[in-house]
Amino acid sequence: MGVRVEEVRLSLPHIELAAHLYGPEDGRPVLALHGWLDNAMSFARLAPRLDGLRIVALDLPGHGHSGHRAAGAGYALWDYAQDALLVAEQFGWQRFSLLGHSLGAIVxxxxxxALPERIERLALIDGLFPLTHEPELAPAKLGEALRAHLQLGDKRKPVYASVDKAVSARLRGGYPLSREAAELLASRGLVPQAGGYTWRSDPRLTLPSLLRLTRAQAEAFVRAVRCPVGLVLAEQGLLRDPHWLALLEQLPFTVWRQPGGHHLHLDDEAGAAAVADCFKALFAEA
Known part of the structure; x- marks a missing residue:
């Protein structure tokens, strides 16, 4: 689309992060947070369509060109929330909006x-509620996660002979997405290595969570949001839990249901345009 994108590095007290910067310096500040095992390229098709916004599309810690967390640290949702807040502080944003996909939407x-006084708008793509545990499952789930952490040292990241093979592997794993989307994510997510290419992402990202919120806690966070919220739901997306869909009907959020899969904003230009039209309406509100 011929849109200028600036690559920036952000030195937080505990980690260095990378990001793509879109839009005019005097645009409305927006922090964009991608999904699990994705990177800042998640917004490559969407961000240029959102005129008048100053969008900082992060590589979250452990993803893309951002640093990995220190040994012994983890990747809990609340850690990402703190990262996002510190990025906003670095830009001097007292009030800002958040654009999130999947994991990024949850964060x-x-x-x-948690900080409703700081957030102006929430623009969410196929994500809202975190994965949860019932309280009685917490001890067993913590045990499973601790054992998985101990075993991580015995695992090696896969090496692919070519970029194309790495893209094909991405298409076979996790959430469905188009080859074009996988290629865009791979352009930022792969690093050359002896014998081919491997993913830059921190292997710890694939470990189970040590603890998860309960449903009651997750609902409390959602109900505490005070800003206008726009949620794009993909028809072939991930938000299908009847409990959460019923709760969504009670919330004062604007919900748009769009054709496509979980990465509808990245899969093709038509999907990106449709999502952009939804969010243009959200940001046009007084």
């Missing part, structure tokens, strides 16, 4: 619920 919602 954005937690931050907006």
């Amino acid at each position: 954005a919602t937690l931050l907006a619920g």
Whole structure:
């Protein structure tokens, strides 16, 4: 689309992060947070369509060109929320909006619920509620996660002979997405290595969470949001839990249901345009 994108590095007290910067310096500040095992390229098709916004599309810690967390640290949702807040502080944003996809949408919602006075808008793509545990399952789940952490040292990241093979592997794993989307994410997510290419992402990202919120806690965060919220739901997306869909009907959020899969904003230009039209309406509100 011929849109200028600036690559920036951000030195936080505990980690160095990378980001793509879009839009005019005097645009409305927006922090964009991608999904699990994605990177800042998640917004490559969407961000240029959102005129008048100053969008900082992060590589979250452990993803893309950002640093990995220190040994012994983890990747809990609340850690990402703190990262996002510190990035906003670095830019001097007292009030800002959040654009999030999947994991990024969940983190954005937690931050907006925790600090409603700081967040102007929430623009969410196929994500809102975190994965949860019933309280009685917490001990067993913590045990499973601790054992998995101990075993991580015995695992090696896969090496692919070519970029194309790495892209094909991405298409076979996790959430469905188009080859074009996988290629865009791979352009930032792969690093050359002896014998081919491997993913830059921190292997610890694939470990189970040590603890998860309960449903009651997750609902409390969502109900604590005070800003206007626009949620794009993909028809072939991930938000299908009847409990959460019923709760969504009770919330004062604007919900748009769009054709496509979980990465509808990245899969093709038509999907990106449709999502952009939804969010233009959100940001046009007084």
